[in-house]
Amino acid sequence: MSVGNLAVAAIFEEIADRLSIQGANAFRIRAYRNAARMFQEMTQDLEAFVAAGNDLDDLPGVGPDLAGKIREVLATGKCALLERLRAEMPPALTDLLKVPGLGPKRVGALWHDLDVRTPEQALRAARDGRIRSLPGFGEKTERNIERALAVHLSKAGRLKLALAAQYAESLAAHLRGVPGADQVVIAGSYRRMRETVGDLDVLVAARNGKAVVEQFTRYPGVADVLSQGGTRASMRLAGGLQVDLRVVPAESFGAALVYFTGSKAHNIALRTMAQERGLRINEYGVFRGKERIAGETEESVYASVGLPPIPPELREDRGELEAARLGRLPRLVEYADLRGDLHAHTTATDGRNTLEEMAAAARAAGFEYFAITEHSRRQAMAHGLTPERLARQIDAIDWMNRHAGGLRILKGIEVDILDDGSLDLPDSVLARLDLVVAAVHSRFNLSRAGQTARILRALDNPHVTLLAHPTGRLLEEREPYDVDMLQIIRKARALGIHLEVNAHPDRLDLGDVHCRMAKDEGVLVAINSDAHDTAGLGNLHYGIGQARRGWITAGDVLNTRSLKELLPLLARRRDGGS
């Protein structure tokens, strides 16, 4: 039986949820949550970890008890404690915990006193006015719960980063107009460049919190002001997005920025470090006793515990504090490091701008090279290229390269990996190209073994230079297909193939964890726009963000290389290299 890390994490999370409703010791609950989070982010398989003879107790936060439960889950796919907890309470109670305003205590009360077992039943109880009679609840709480349940049941998911950016920029501009608002930053997971954003955290440095709060709640498009105080406020926009505001004085801005940028896990780890040095960190500063010793800038906060500043993208408690302590923080890749883009489309297939227009945009972006990689014929809906049409495009690009200087257009293809792992165009056609980007666009539901074998076979084709959007995920729409990414990465390394970080906001694939896996295994990634129009080149900023979250440096990226360095890296395999 193969039980993935995510499955173990899900079991531990559910145990934590159910224990919390039972009112168990909060630190016991935290132990399960911490362990679950670690499994999600481990690049190594728990199963492989054990098989290699490692001791589960050596994992941070795992003691004898959790080690036993991990072994149990790996062996049986189940956990007796969870089975027992499920038998003791209704299955859907954990759904209620996801509703804002409903924590473990209230969910417990709804269940015990009103026999509420699902979000739907809770909504009915709220509408019937039954919740207000419970001890500790009142009319207002009941209305808030009712509203939150209605939103929850209408299923407002997380917002993709690019869409969140539109709100974020507009909100920031709205608040910058307030007199005395010195600094406005959108913090939270948005600043950490997470691929999706659950809400926006707006931080403002100002003397007069009230004026900022008032301007905040006057933002056009506000649907509901959830709370409003002297230094904080919270509202929901018409689209369902929640926005939280905090106002702090300028001398606290750095501490507040650290605090509200998160992640929560990073903050807890940072505070624990501070505690060990007799310091206390909160959103107002770093304190020794009553004396504030830092806090105006983020740098001062990190310096107070002996650390260099840590880029927001790394603040996930994935080893960044330890790396900072040892002076081993990576110098993360930046947009300015990119010398070109290796994945784009034109009107020849499903793009919206012509070859000439796309090339002009790439030239305007300051690129040294730019690859056109249309779909292959299998993608009929995208008007994928046949060998004949590809030949015509090759001629057109050759002509452009001869007659226009300053930008080298690379001839490529985004060729479909067919069901059996063969490619959608014959080798004789692929051989004429500068690069071949292979991609899965079908049969997402193959078994893990089947999907892995299919992709591995495609990589064996000596013309393949790059694997596009390797997990196939579409954010908030389609889960990644089940595939053994470590095996694919190792094969890519052996063959000199590179992996894409597709920067399209719907994909961001590879994601952060796999970026780091590729880096650790010594595989270069290509941060590619997958642009379908000239504006699509802007996607690259999101790809950079995702790569930075994966600890990627300029040296880990294929398309930070000059054209002269790049071409051999693309050609290596065909010249009879490994």
Next chain:
DNA sequence: GCCGTTTTCGGCCCGACTGTTTTCAGTCG
């Protein structure tokens, strides 16, 4: 439930806001 070179027991990050309360519990980030 985990952790520890001051600890193997007694800790475990911390503050704001709301709504219910007569001093605070629950939730959130």
